[in-house]
Amino acid sequence: MCLPRGLSSNDLEKLDQIVARTQPIHKGDVLFHAGDKFSGIFAVRTGCIKLATSTEQGDEQIIGFYFPGEIIGLDGIENDLHTCTAVALDTSCLCFIGFQHLSDVCTEVPALSEQMFRLMGRELSHEHNLLLTITKKHADGRIATFLLSLSSRFKILGYSEVEFRLPMSRSEIGNYLGLTFETVSRCLSKFQKQGLIEINHKYITILDIDALNAVCNETTPAENLRKSAS
Amino acid sequence: MCLPRGLSSNDLEKLDQIVARTQPIHKGDVLFHAGDKFSGIFAVRTGCIKLATSTEQGDEQIIGFYFPGEIIGLDGIENDLHTCTAVALDTSCLCFIGFQHLSDVCTEVPALSEQMFRLMGRELSHEHNLLLTITKKHADGRIATFLLSLSSRFKILGYSEVEFRLPMSRSEIGNYLGLTFETVSRCLSKFQKQGLIEINHKYITILDIDALNAVCNETTPAENLRKSAS
């Protein structure tokens, strides 16, 4: 499992008792909607889930894509209401941990409480990084960053870091990175022409990871924004 | 104080014992640096603090501006290291709560634990909103949104919601909103010409709050990004 880390086997047992394996859900299925009552958190076992918030006007902003080992649902802890919508991008299996159980165990096991804080902290850093990527990088850099992020996560999961399938559409990538799908498509084509990657529909092969890294670190737009650092 | 909410007076007492009032810090002083060891969290009592992350290349991204009653330092919970830098924008007073003490009291008082989760959840929603603002709105909308956010926060603090001082520079506003300081300046001037606000250096008067709200909700760029909602 994914949640525990530094828990005693005794504590692990307690945790294990409250974890439920859910039925697989299919592409397009909604795990929870923004506004739904918060009932607990989910751990992705297989597949991929996207999380998105939205404005009153109905535009949606994708917050992240979640792969096996990653946790979703923390957005509901604040007010017992989910602020995000979670949708499966592929057939996916999840574990569910009811919040009532979880907080019971948390009071018994302080280490689990800490672990929960860490998870929320991770969400926060993820969003910090996303903000940095969006505000400081051009389209090229954002997409290169995105591809490398996927690559490193797949590697951790034991899959190939250079050859993988994108579970999300161009449109979703664009939404996530603050770009239009046309721009995403164009950048991917450009990277292919430059020999950085090879694209076959949803399948990507990274040919030159160093060059991609270089694109990530390219000159930032709004050089002068740095001045506020001083 | 700011942290408690729904705590018993008994619990409050425990909390009170571990809160330390710190010496006032001055404009430009650094409360903690990214990379510093995490020692505890701060509550702003007076003044204003900015929080920022940065890339390896040194560009900084301002994450938020924190006013009295707001909490900073949660970014350090994940790895016991701060991921943000906190800088005073004005002379400011803060309370400090050491993390060791805090987690001790948390295990005794589950309600406080929940409160901490809620605080982190609030940080998360704040960043979701910021992302939405940056990716879905033009410069005008971002700045109008920013002004209205300040306005409502000042109102809560008991200050005027239509007349206030901006503790941060144009450059910092721009950094926060993903714009250059020139664009910020231009938009503010434009709003003034349109009779929405009046600017006097750092002092702002909101003349037409409804019109500002309208600017916030204006047509979004990248209309087609919505399609991924379907």
Add this chain to the structure above:
DNA sequence: CGTTACGTTGATAGGAATCAATGAGGGTGG
């Protein structure tokens, strides 16, 4: 085999970044 959603590619336009020059305040030192 048509329908539909998704993806690619091209042409154009618009908004904000960049470059540049000038002005206003605040602090320091003579």
Add this chain to the structure above:
DNA sequence: CCACCCTCATTGATTCCTATCAACGTAACG
């Protein structure tokens, strides 16, 4: 106390990136 410096802010001219509009190709699905 005034002159100077330096940072912050304003405003204008130009450029560049990416959104937008549009047409077409391709894959998946019933």
